[in-house]
Amino acid sequence: MRSILVVLALTVSAFAAKDYSGYQVLRVTPRTDEHRQWLRDMETSMADELDFWSDIKNIPGSTVDIMVPNRLRSNLLDLFNVKRMQVSTMIEDVGQLIRDQEKERIERQVYTQDLSTFDYTIYHDYDEIQQWVVDIVNEYSTIATHFELPKTSYEGRTISGIKIRGTGGDSGTRKGVYFEGGIHAREWISPATLMYITKLLLEDYMAGDATALRFFDTLDWYIVPSLNADGYTYTRTDDRLWRKTRSNNEGTGSGCMGTDPNRNWPYEWGGQGTSAYPCSILYHGSNALSESEVEAVVDFLRDKKDNGQDFLWFIDWHSYSQLVMSPWSFSAEEPDPYNIDQLQAAGEAMADGIRSYSGTEYTVGPTAKLFDPAAGLSNDWGYAPYNSEKDQGGLGAPYSYVMELRDTGTYGFLLPEDQIEDSGKETVLGVYAMGTYILDQEGL
Numbered sequence: 353m354r355s356i357l358v359v360l361a362l363t364v365s366a367f368a369a370k371d372y373s374g375y376q377v378l379r380v381t382p383r384t385d386e387h388r389q390w391l392r393d394m395e396t397s398m399a400d401e402l403d404f405w406s407d408i409k410n411i412p413g414s415t416v417d418i419m420v421p422n423r424l425r426s427n428l429l430d431l432f433n434v435k436r437m438q439v440s441t442m443i444e445d446v447g448q449l450i451r452d453q454e455k456e457r458i459e460r461q462v463y464t465q466d467l468s469t470f471d472y473t474i475y476h477d478y479d480e481i482q483q484w485v486v487d488i489v490n491e492y493s494t495i496a497t498h499f500e501l502p503k504t505s506y507e508g509r510t511i512s513g514i515k516i517r518g519t520g521g522d523s524g525t526r527k528g529v530y531f532e533g534g535i536h537a538r539e540w541i542s543p544a545t546l547m548y549i550t551k552l553l554l555e556d557y558m559a560g561d562a563t564a565l566r567f568f569d570t571l572d573w574y575i576v577p578s579l580n581a582d583g584y585t586y587t588r589t590d591d592r593l594w595r596k597t598r599s600n601n602e603g604t605g606s607g608c609m610g611t612d613p614n615r616n617w618p619y620e621w622g623g624q625g626t627s628a629y630p631c632s633i634l635y636h637g638s639n640a641l642s643e644s645e646v647e648a649v650v651d652f653l654r655d656k657k658d659n660g661q662d663f664l665w666f667i668d669w670h671s672y673s674q675l676v677m678s679p680w681s682f683s684a685e686e687p688d689p690y691n692i693d694q695l696q697a698a699g700e701a702m703a704d705g706i707r708s709y710s711g712t713e714y715t716v717g718p719t720a721k722l723f724d725p726a727a728g729l730s731n732d733w734g735y736a737p738y739n740s741e742k743d744q745g746g747l748g749a750p751y752s753y754v755m756e757l758r759d760t761g762t763y764g765f766l767l768p769e770d771q772i773e774d775s776g777k778e779t780v781l782g783v784y785a786m787g788t789y790i791l792d793q794e795g796l
């Protein structure tokens with residue numbers, strides 16, 4: 353059964369984009385620990401066929417979103433019914449929703465090198481995002497420079513970023529900030545929001561905004577808007593809901609492509625909340641840093657660190673669920689981080705800032721306590737102490753987060769473009785609030 357399904361999936365994608373007609377996203381409410389465990393087992397045993405869009409949270413009343421193909425739907429509904437678990441339909445027809453959104457982008461002109469024409473309210477192709485990086489750096493050349501990560505993606509794409517260093521303030525070594533978008537391919541709101549924030553911060557700096565001046569004249573910023581270059585490209589051409597990288601898992605005999613890059617970071621790699629099965633969307637890879645894109649970031653930031661630059665602030669931007677997640681992710685039993693109170697307060701500052709725009713609510717807390725533990729995550733690597741062995745330590749940034757952006761489950765990964773602007777405007781207020789808290793704490 354499994355191998356037939358895989359062959360079918362490969363055949364379909366060879367000729368056209370993957371068709372999700374008749375797929376639904378069901379929203380299930382587990383009531384007990386037994387329910388949660390049952391869902392976890394199902395997530396593992398049916399990794400080929402069910403796509404868990406959201407994590408199984410350890411919060412009473414919280415829901416789990418599961419994308420289900422048509423042919424499994426009635427059996428699953430029966431099972432949920434037997435378990436007396438409440439179920440609702442979050443997305444009636446995933447294929448139709450994708451086609452509706454596709455229609456809107458088909459007629460569009462490709463963005464070409466004129467920043468004044470760049471439309472921040474649509475989702476762009478990978479090449480357009482790379483071009484935008486070049487163009488925004490040219491526009492703000494007094495404070496922004498272009499960089500490339502030291503390794504390409506698996507398929508050989510260059511991964512670009514923006515370094516921002518204000519012209520005021522101290523001319524010596526400054527502490528660093530690292531923001532990264534798009535590590536999960538289908539989370540399109542992440543690169544879009546990160547680009548929007550970057551633009552707003554740069555405009556505010558030029559306009560003399562006191563907080564933007566403080567940010568860029570105190571710290572060195574490194575922003576990579578779209579890290580999973582191959583996966584993102586694949587979501588634009590072949591499979592809108594692809595999550596992982598596009599490495600081929602040669603030698604595993606699975607026939608399945610891709611690793612979950614946010615289970616591939618080298619700190620506490622391969623533990624709970626990951627999968628050793630290459631067809632799983634949580635596949636942790638053959639070893640830590642097996643994915644070129646993750647190793648590229650680690651090499652890039654370790655090189656800064658080796659040259660005397662400490663990092664203060666690390667955010668890996670994802671969607672969806674509206675969460676600010678701090679370390680630890682890999683274990684709920686691990687002693688709390690030494691600055692757990694500050695991590696939480698900075699997270700709440702982010703949530704307060706976001707809420708102040710139009711009331712959007714974010715939940716704040718350590719990943720492993722909000723959810724099940726998940727090992728090899730970016731926020732743990734960002735936080736964990738530096739180690740001279742690349743495959744063991746982290747970056748040592750005292751403020752390190754995974755952010756899950758909009759929404760809480762009307763559209764999930766298929767968030768419409770008309771929410772990009774509000775996502776950008778509310779999130780930048782969160783960034784201002786969190787950054788202000790951090791700089792105050794540090795006396796900077």
Ligand SMILES: [Zn+2]
Nearest residue numbers: 536539670671
């Ligand atoms: Zn994600």
